[in-house]
Amino acid sequence: METLLVFRSSFSNKFWKITVAGTSFAVNYGKIGTAGSVNVKDFPTPEACKKEAHRLIQSKLKKGYQPAVSADPLIKESAMTEDYFWQMLDRCKEKGDDSEEQMEWLISQLAKGPVIDILSFDSILKKHFSQSYTSDLWAAAYIAMGGCSDDCFDYFRAWLLYLGKDVYYKAIEDPETLLPYFGLLQEQEEFPQLEEFLLVACEAFEEKTGRDMEDYWKLYDQLMQDDDPDPDIDFDWNEDDEEGLSRMFPQLWAVYGENPL
Known part of the structure; x- marks a missing residue:
């Protein structure tokens, strides 16, 4: 109602x-x-x-x-469009030397806008996060890291999404396009995980309103109504089948099959 x-x-x-x-x-x-x-x-x-x-x-x-009887819009819609979402991620990478500084900038920027923009940012993030829940990407993450639990795959997908629009979509089509990015992480002795990215909207809400995480999720569920679980996927690989994984992603396996990140 x-x-x-x-x-x-x-x-x-x-x-x-x-x-x-x-x-x-x-x-x-x-x-x-x-x-x-x-x-x-x-x-x-x-x-x-x-x-x-x-x-x-x-x-x-x-x-x-x-x-209200007027056909004119009375409430300003969120300015957080798909394009603006990706633009914010691109700008964010220029705002610090590491992911911690970049996440702080992103939280601060979101907190400057209206609450509806914070919610819309999170809604767009969740949509793409769900779209990246695929068997192929999980296999690629498993090979690159030498194992990948449920939580680990969540943080991997957050890292992937933060890489940006072009990288994200190419990786969904072909996970082996992530090889150069894995290589950079290896040089920096880091891992393809970014758990904190999943919480930036909630933290921006807390910074703006002084209200806690519980209040945020109540508001999100009430207004956005799109917090669907990840889709069901059919695994077409087995973690014990090294030969099958090597055939599935030969380039990834050649680099990380025996020497994971």
């Missing part, structure tokens, strides 16, 4: 929107034409949630708010 109200007068021009889902609702409010602020509240039952939402709606109507 979603209700959008507006209040217009000589001194005020603002919106108020409530979105009810299950046992919680999100309230988005602010000046018309902006992204506004967002709060989430939880309740013990769906009935209690709906009752409080109805009370708030009636209270706003009594104060002079009216149901």
Whole structure:
């Protein structure tokens, strides 16, 4: 259930929107034409949630708010597009000598924008993160590192995504295109993992609002509603079948089969 109200007068021009889902609702409010602020509240039952939402709606109507009827956009949509997402990652690599400094810059930049942009950044990240959950990429990570658990593969995919749009898409098509990047890591005595990249949006939210991780995920689930699990994949390789892995990715195996990162 979603209700959008507006209040217009000589001194005020603002919106108020409530979105009810299950046992919680999100309230988005602010000046018309902006992204506004967002709060989430939880309740013990769906009935209690709906009752409080109805009370708030009636209270706003009594104060002079009216149901929105204009076809014009009242709430500014997120400026976080796909293109801007990839551009931020490209810029981020120029903002520090190592990944720690770069992640700090990225968190700071996200925290300067509205909360909806932080959520949208995370939504785009999660979409591509899910798309990289493939058997081929897992096999490549296994060969390069001499093993790869579930968590390790998560952090590997975060590292891959952070490399940028072109590298990411090429690697999904052919994981052996990552050989030069593995080589750079080997020279630096590092590993293809970037766990902290998966948390930048949450940390930006905490920096901006002072609210914690639990509040962030409640808000994300309420507004984005796209936190789907990784897709099911059919493994076409076996970790004990070295001959099969070497046939699958001969270039990777030649370099890292016997001497993993």
